[in-house]
Amino acid sequence: MYTLVNVYIRLYPYKMDKLCLNCSKTIIGRADKKFCSSYCRSAFHYEQKGQQTNLVRRVNYILKKNRDIISKLNPKGKTRVSKTTLLTKGFNFNYFTNIYRTKNEHEYRFCYDQGYIEWEDGSCTLVVKQEYVE
Numbered sequence: 018m019y020t021l022v023n024v025y026i027r028l029y030p031y032k033m034d035k036l037c038l039n040c041s042k043t044i045i046g047r048a049d050k051k052f053c054s055s056y057c058r059s060a061f062h063y064e065q066k067g068q069q070t071n072l073v074r075r076v077n078y079i080l081k082k083n084r085d086i087i088s089k090l091n092p093k094g095k096t097r098v099s100k101t102t103l104l105t106k107g108f109n110f111n112y113f114t115n116i117y118r119t120k121n122e123h124e125y126r127f128c129y130d131q132g133y134i135e136w137e138d139g140s141c142t143l144v145v146k147q148e149y150v151e
């Protein structure tokens with residue numbers, strides 16, 4: 018991701034040049050400027066917005082895929098499968114929408130309405146939201 022902090026470069030012993038966030042050219046003018054030109058300012062913001070959109074799209078895709086994998090494996094609302102089964106289908110354990118902790122410290126992770134809990138033996142119980150989440 019981008020940093021919003023300008024890079025400075027020491028070109029002379031007595032002076033630091035501030036570099037444009039977009040093109041890294043020296044910024045001339047007011048000390049609070051972040052870009053060398055209005056072109057660079059809009060190009061940077063346009064690009065950044067696109068990057069964020071792509072990130073959101075990628076994460077949404079993973080979450081939806083996770084949800085679909087659970088829901089297909091769990092048509093009855095509760096079942097137990099191996100973690101390997103989920104991984105084979107392309108399940109990504111790093112992404113989920115929320116966590117539900119039971120009184121006895123069990124942790125269910127959800128992708129929208131479809132959830133699972135991992136057990137130490139390498140299996141997962143798949144559940145559907147209404148039973149476990151307020």
Ligand SMILES: [Zn+2]
Nearest residue numbers: 037040053057
């Ligand atoms: Zn620039």
